[in-house]
Amino acid sequence: MTVVTLRPDRVFDSLTGQMLEDHVVVISGDRVTDVVPASTFDGPITAALPGYSLLPGLIDVHTHLAVPLDDGQGFASIVKRSGAEDALLGVKHARETIDAGFTTVRDIGPWRAFIDIALHQAIDAGWVTGPRMACAGAFVTCPGGGGDITGLAVDIDDVLPRDLRFGVTSGVDEMRANVRQIFRFGADFIKVLATGAVLTAGTRPGAPEFTEDELRAAVETASEAGSYVAAHAHGTEGIKRAVRAGVRSIEHGSMLDDEAIALMADNGTYLVADLYDGDYILEHGPTLGYSDEVMEKSRQTTDVQRVGFRKAIEAGVRLAFGSDAAVIPHGIQARQFSLYVEHGLTPSQAIRSATRWAAELMGWEDRVGSMSPGTYADLIGVAGNPLDDISILEDVPLVMKGGDWVAAPGG
DSSP states (O other): OOEEEEEEOOOOOOOOEEEEESSSEETTTTTEEEEEEEGGOSOOOOOEEEEEEEEEEEEEEEOTTOOOOOSSOSSGGOOOOOOOOHHHHHHHHHHHHHHHTEEEEEEEOOOTOOOOOOHHHHHTTSSOOEEEEOOSSEEEOOOTTTTTTOSOOOTTTSOOOOGGGGGGGOSSSHHHHHHHHHHHHTTSSSSEOBOOOOOTTTTTTTOOOSSSHHHHHHHHHHHHTTTTEEEEEOOOHHHHHHHHHHHHHHETTTTTTHHHHHHHHTTOOOOOHHHHHHHHHHHHHHHHTTHHHHHHHHHHHHHHHHHHHHHHHHHHHHEOOOOOOOTTTOOGGHHHHHHHHHTTHHHHHHHHHHHTTHHHHHTTTTTTTSOOOTTTTOOEEEEETTTTOGGGGGGGOOETTTEEEOOOOOO
């Protein structure tokens, strides 16, 4: 088994949030064996990395790899593309994502059901280069809801292919049946849209889209499969229903009030806040041709989301890093770190949100998110110390996945 030893200036310990000075990372095959002080290590060094900090590979728990960059025009245009186009676009996005240092993602749904799972399988088979993936498989949404294809003429609204509406659901019984089917076709977890969406034409981000009983049925059925539910939820009432129903994470969480924050803290519910999306939409939306409806909904949710984010931090709500890439271009997710720090996290906490804490949300802490012995050798290297300047994570020159260099020293 090949042994690789790396000696950077610094190693980030995501378990404690501390930066370790002058340590050696020992890798055997695809796993981390140890991280030890250089003064106690007497073996050969495979790669000295002066000036560098090594960190666990980053984790983005809210991506859409097989989804094109949103054009702000609603989702009726999706029918103009084939599933093959989306799959091949996913290959491109997977490469851009891992090149940016994100070696693991939780892909939270494609428009065409199960393309994310096919991409995951292709990456695992070594056919294409990309991050480790946990996949939602399909959106679970109400008819005409935030995860449905809206904006179609009434006479063609009911004739779309099944893969574009696989998870459209009404009622408790259909919720249980659809969740079981999504797991049957290979999903790792379930994504439900508990409220309307910013980018879906005709829906209101603040409006609930499932009853608490429907959401609880999803949670119970996922639990029977040994898994969990992630809930897209902007509006306050939808957030509260989802938390009371037992979802594992709230995605976006734009309109948190004090009661919702307390519920999340008491229930251990994770918040996955995509703070950079608002900046991106407000800056680039007019050039991209975003509709007036989408621009207004983005303005309504951007600032209030950040107020709630800071309050959630202060209340001790669990956090995990999620970018909603597809709203923003894949590969620039790390721009969000600076916003996390601006709105209440320390640099160490921001990094932990995309390493250890993200791994804990996924239930993958035995595999990724730290450099603990036995975890995958998924590492990144950056020039300088990100605890001094978090923005250096926006340029990741060194990336390793499973002991193999994706972007190597000197490469």
